[in-house]
Amino acid sequence: MDRRRFLSIVVLAAMLVVALAVPAVAQKPVKIGVLTPLSPPGDAAAGQFIVRGARMGMEDVNGRGGVLGGRKLELVIEDDSGTPEKAIAGFRKLATQDQVTAVVGQFHSSNMLAVQVLAEQLKIPIFATQASARSITEKHMNYTFRTHVIDPDRVRLWNRWIMERGFKRVFLIAENTDYGTGLVEETKQLFKTMGVKAELETEIFDRAAVDLTPQLLKIKNWKPDLVLNGAVGTPIYLIVKQAYDVGLFPAVPMLVSYDAPVRPEFWKTVGEKGTWLSFIVYYHPTMKLPPRGEAFRQKYKAQFNEEPIYGAFNGYTQVVLVADAINAAKSDKGEDVVKALLANKFEGWNGTISFSRGEGPYWQQWTPPMLITQYTGPEQPFAEVKISFPPEFKTGEWVPGPGR
Amino acid sequence: MDATLASQYVLSGLVIGMLYSLMALGITFIYGIMKMINWSMGEFYMIGSYVQYALIATLLGPGLWWLALPVSMAAVFVLGLAIQRWLLRPMFVGAVERRDEYATIVTIAMMLFFRNLAIVLGGPNQYAPGDYARPTTILTLPISGNRFVALVATMVLLGLFWLVVKYTWVGRALRGASQNRVAIQTAGIDVLRLDMLAFGVGVALAAAAGALLAPDFLVYPENGAISTFKGFEIIVIGGLGSILGSIVGGLLLGVIEALGSVLLSAAYKDLYGFLLLIVLLVFRPTGLFGERERTA
Numbered sequence: 001m002d003r004r005r006f007l008s009i010v011v012l013a014a015m016l017v018v019a020l021a022v023p024a025v026a027q028k029p030v031k032i033g034v035l036t037p038l039s040p041p042g043d044a045a046a047g048q049f050i051v052r053g054a055r056m057g058m059e060d061v062n063g064r065g066g067v068l069g070g071r072k073l074e075l076v077i078e079d080d081s082g083t084p085e086k087a088i089a090g091f092r093k094l095a096t097q098d099q100v101t102a103v104v105g106q107f108h109s110s111n112m113l114a115v116q117v118l119a120e121q122l123k124i125p126i127f128a129t130q131a132s133a134r135s136i137t138e139k140h141m142n143y144t145f146r147t148h149v150i151d152p153d154r155v156r157l158w159n160r161w162i163m164e165r166g167f168k169r170v171f172l173i174a175e176n177t178d179y180g181t182g183l184v185e186e187t188k189q190l191f192k193t194m195g196v197k198a199e200l201e202t203e204i205f206d207r208a209a210v211d212l213t214p215q216l217l218k219i220k221n222w223k224p225d226l227v228l229n230g231a232v233g234t235p236i237y238l239i240v241k242q243a244y245d246v247g248l249f250p251a252v253p254m255l256v257s258y259d260a261p262v263r264p265e266f267w268k269t270v271g272e273k274g275t276w277l278s279f280i281v282y283y284h285p286t287m288k289l290p291p292r293g294e295a296f297r298q299k300y301k302a303q304f305n306e307e308p309i310y311g312a313f314n315g316y317t318q319v320v321l322v323a324d325a326i327n328a329a330k331s332d333k334g335e336d337v338v339k340a341l342l343a344n345k346f347e348g349w350n351g352t353i354s355f356s357r358g359e360g361p362y363w364q365q366w367t368p369p370m371l372i373t374q375y376t377g378p379e380q381p382f383a384e385v386k387i388s389f390p391p392e393f394k395t396g397e398w399v400p401g402p403g404r
Numbered sequence: 405m406d407a408t409l410a411s412q413y414v415l416s417g418l419v420i421g422m423l424y425s426l427m428a429l430g431i432t433f434i435y436g437i438m439k440m441i442n443w444s445m446g447e448f449y450m451i452g453s454y455v456q457y458a459l460i461a462t463l464l465g466p467g468l469w470w471l472a473l474p475v476s477m478a479a480v481f482v483l484g485l486a487i488q489r490w491l492l493r494p495m496f497v498g499a500v501e502r503r504d505e506y507a508t509i510v511t512i513a514m515m516l517f518f519r520n521l522a523i524v525l526g527g528p529n530q531y532a533p534g535d536y537a538r539p540t541t542i543l544t545l546p547i548s549g550n551r552f553v554a555l556v557a558t559m560v561l562l563g564l565f566w567l568v569v570k571y572t573w574v575g576r577a578l579r580g581a582s583q584n585r586v587a588i589q590t591a592g593i594d595v596l597r598l599d600m601l602a603f604g605v606g607v608a609l610a611a612a613a614g615a616l617l618a619p620d621f622l623v624y625p626e627n628g629a630i631s632t633f634k635g636f637e638i639i640v641i642g643g644l645g646s647i648l649g650s651i652v653g654g655l656l657l658g659v660i661e662a663l664g665s666v667l668l669s670a671a672y673k674d675l676y677g678f679l680l681l682i683v684l685l686v687f688r689p690t691g692l693f694g695e696r697e698r699t700a
Contacts, residue, residue: 039519040626045529176671205670210621210630213416213547214662215670221409234530237622241532245539245548245620265529269622 029074030067030332032058032322033094034315035087035115036105036129041208042082043107043233045263046311050105050129051077053312056299057319067326075319076100082107082233084114091115095122101332102127104318107311108232109133109179119143123334125341127318130258130311133182138361143338145355147314147321147348147366151179154280155186157370158228158255159194161389165398167226169199171219173239174230175207183230183257207235212242220248227254236260237269240277250276250401259283259310261375262382272378276401278388282368283310283350285383286395292320293349307383310368313349321346321353374398408544413662415545419555421658423617426558427631428638428650429565430609436582436645437602438492440507445610445635446628447518448484452476452611453618453627454526457533466534473557473615480611481604487514488603496596522625531623554616561612562651565605569647578602582645637677641684643694652692656680 034054036047054075061073076098078090087108094100095118102125106112112131119126120141128136128146132154137146162170172187174180184202191200201222205215216239219227227249229239236256243249256279260266266274285307289297296316300308321341326332329340341364345354348366355364372389376399386396427449434442459472491514495506537549569575580588581598589595613631621627638657642649657677664676684691 039523040624044624048527048529203670205665206673208630209665209670209673210627211416211420212670213420214413214666217409217412217416217546218666234622234624237530237532241620242548245551246546247539265531269530269532271532271534 027071029072030323030326031074031076031098031100032319033091033098033100033103034075034077034105034319035080035090035094035103035111036077036315037082037107037111037233038077038079039081040234042080042111043260044082045265046107046130046233046260047079047105049263049309049311050107050315052300052304053296053308053315053317054104054319056296056303056312057316057323060296060316060320061323067323068330068332073319073323080106080108080111082111084111087111087115088118091118091126095124100124101326101334102322102337104322105129105315106131108177109136109182110177112136113178116141116144125322125334125338127322129314129318131179132258133178134186134361135178135182136361137363137365140357140363143334145341145364147317147353147368149282149367149370150361150365151182151186152190152361153367154257154370155183155190156194157280157372157390158257159187159190159196161255161372162198162226163194163196164389165226167198169222169224170201170226170228171222171224172200172202172228172230173212173215173219174202174204174228175232175235176204177207177232179232180204180207180230183228187228205231205235207231209235210238212238213246216243216246216248219243220246220252224252227252229254229256231256232258233260237266240270241273244273249273251403253278253400255279255372262309264306267379275375275378275380276399278372278374278398281310281371281373283308283313284371284373284385284387284393286387287350289349290347290351292347296349307381314368317348317353321348369393372398411544412546413666414659415542416547417659417662418655419542419545419547419551419658420662421655422558422651423551423554423613423654424631424634424638424658425651425654426561426609426613426616427635428642428654429562429647430606430613431632431635432639432642432645432647432650433609434603434606435639437578438507438599439585440492440495440503441511442603442606443508443511443632444514444518445607446626446630446632447515448480448607448610449614449628449631450522450623450625451483451518452480452614453623454522454614455479455611456615456618457531457623460533461531469533469536472533473612476615477608477612481608484604484607485600487607488600492603493596493599496599519625526623526625529624532619533623535619548620550617550619554620557612557616561609565609566647574601633674634677637681640691641677641681643691645695646691646693649691649693656692 036050038047058073058075066072080087080090104127106128107130109131112128120143125143132149132151134151174183259281261279324346325337325340328344329336345352353366371387373385387393388398455476456472464472495503500506536553540552577593638653642653660676665673
């Protein structure tokens with residue numbers, strides 16, 4: 001074989017390899033990371049619902065033809081166990097090994113605060129799915145987004161409720177995390193600025209503790225007329241059960257700071273001791289939803305045979321939102337996706353989502369509604385609970401529990 | 405602070421301390437005989453709580469929790485025998501040069517395995533069996549009926565354990581093995597069998613703690629972590645290998661944590677126990693009832 005002929009064969013072979021490789025590159029999936037708690041000490045049940053929603057979001061997008069003209073969306077799921085060190089390791093893996101375009105699913109504020117720094121360095125958009133500490137968006141980081149409530153708004157809601165109901169002695173027990181300590185600070189500050197005419201006492205407890213009897217005895221001795229439960233995950237249930245056992249609750253009403261009691265595990269864990277518990281939710285089954293939210297609700301019910309939970313709605317929304325932003329940007333690069341997120345409006349589960357760079361914590365932030373609800377009977381299905389606050393969403397009266 | 409409230413704090417500390425001591429007893433008993441630390445003790449607590457929950461939820465119903473308790477203990481006892489026979493015995497009969505390292509690696513591997521197995525089988529969700537009894541009062545302390553039952557059962561188990569160790573042939577053999585594993589073999593005792601028994605009994609005690617505390621402290625894959633952590637603290641405070649030390653150490657830790665968490669700050673509850681531990685290690689390195697190890 002002469003030299004010229006040999007070279008032409010090599011060139012032809014190279015061209016063939018390139019030709020075969022091009023479609024393969026075009027079909028390379030776009031990856032989205034889901035970094036969320038899937039094992040204790042994180043709120044693993046919450047993570048499960050977020051993953052359910054995110055998976056349905058991926059199926060929805062792929063069912064509509066994927067992104068960027070036919071590339072499939074792929075989820076890479078990582079367990080952060082609710083601890084910042086595992087969250088950081090998980091984020092690094094998602095960014096460097098899996099090369100994801102964006103990361104959704106953050107639930108614990110402490111974790112979100114730890115990984116958002118990495119997100120900024122590595123230029124990967126990260127979404128707080130249920131992490132609500134003020135400081136997350138108050139730092140004004142370019143790659144941090146949130147489609148969940150902010151703690152000052154949560155505190156404003158319960159302060160308005162406290163004023164409406166005329167509570168006079170309020171005790172806030174909160175865990176020693178960014179979320180818990182943030183709630184304490186916000187409540188102290190907003191009690192003053194909102195002119196709440198009630199006495200406030202606070203206690204921060206160790207999140208790892210399982211016996212909270214001494215703290216609950218102390219609270220009972222202080223004679224509050226309302227207890228605010230600022231725990232996350234397991235400690236919520238421990239506080240409810242142990243407060244019942246020492247005779248504090250339901251004689252003294254208790255408000256849980258987020259929607260953990262709507263999960264199926266609630267009644268399995270606390271039994272009848274959970275009756276009369278009040279709690280904040282962001283979704284109620286009686287809500288009228290826009291088409292995308294309604295379609296998700298029906299599909300979720302058909303798939304899991306139960307009412308969807310807010311975390312699933314938000315996990316779903318964030319994946320679809322990122323896919324829409326990728327299409328709008330015509331790119332799966334983090335910088336381009338951020339620009340598209342800021343420049344466009346997106347359809348979420350409960351309305352149009354847009355991000356702007358506002359003052360303080362209202363930076364790249366979209367806030368769902370917040371409602372106060374209450375269980376009034378043992379094993380009561382969530383769909384049957386009434387919304388007692390705020391007045392514009394009210395469907396029933398709040399009822400004080402029986403004294404013991 | 406009024407006297408009633410102070411007495412409530414102390415009583416709640418004593419109750420929780422007594423419950424912790426059951427776990428500590430299991431750890432110290434296994435150490436006493438096999439001279440190894442079982443790092444997976446919390447996972448046997450966890451398995452005990454899951455078995456108890458599964459039995460109550462599926463077979464026996466909430467009224468027969470008292471029947472589920474010995475069944476849970478027996479199940480974990482048998483599991484302990486099997487693990488000792490197949491995973492731990494090689495360090496005494498095989499050519500294992502570094503027994504401590506072997507035991508550490510095997511028991512930490514078991515810890516990871518059982519935690520993840522629980523997540524696979526039961527999911528990350530939490531469960532709790534129905535209440536064993538209605539809330540009640542001990543002197544001034546309003547207390548959960550479950551915790552009262554757990555307290556009584558713990559005292560019964562500790563009493564039974566003491567009687568067996570003190571007055572039975574097996575108990576004498578176990579005490580002998582804890583003093584000198586080589587010498588006891590000259591008396592014709594099969595020390596490897598005693599190891600199996602000790603490991604089985606030790607992990608069954610952890611399972612009892614898990615089953616008894618399941619309604620109050622819940623059932624989930626990592627629920628044994630805190631009890632193990634407290635158990636290790638207690639055996640260092642009370643003295644490694646001392647049964648009395650486990651009980652006194654448990655009570656002391658319970659009271660110190662209860663008082664520290666209400667008088668100082670609940671955010672640093674674990675710190676108070678560690679301060680006690682450090683002070684004790686400075687003035688009494690072998691713990692309250694521990695003896696200095698004799699080396700030949």
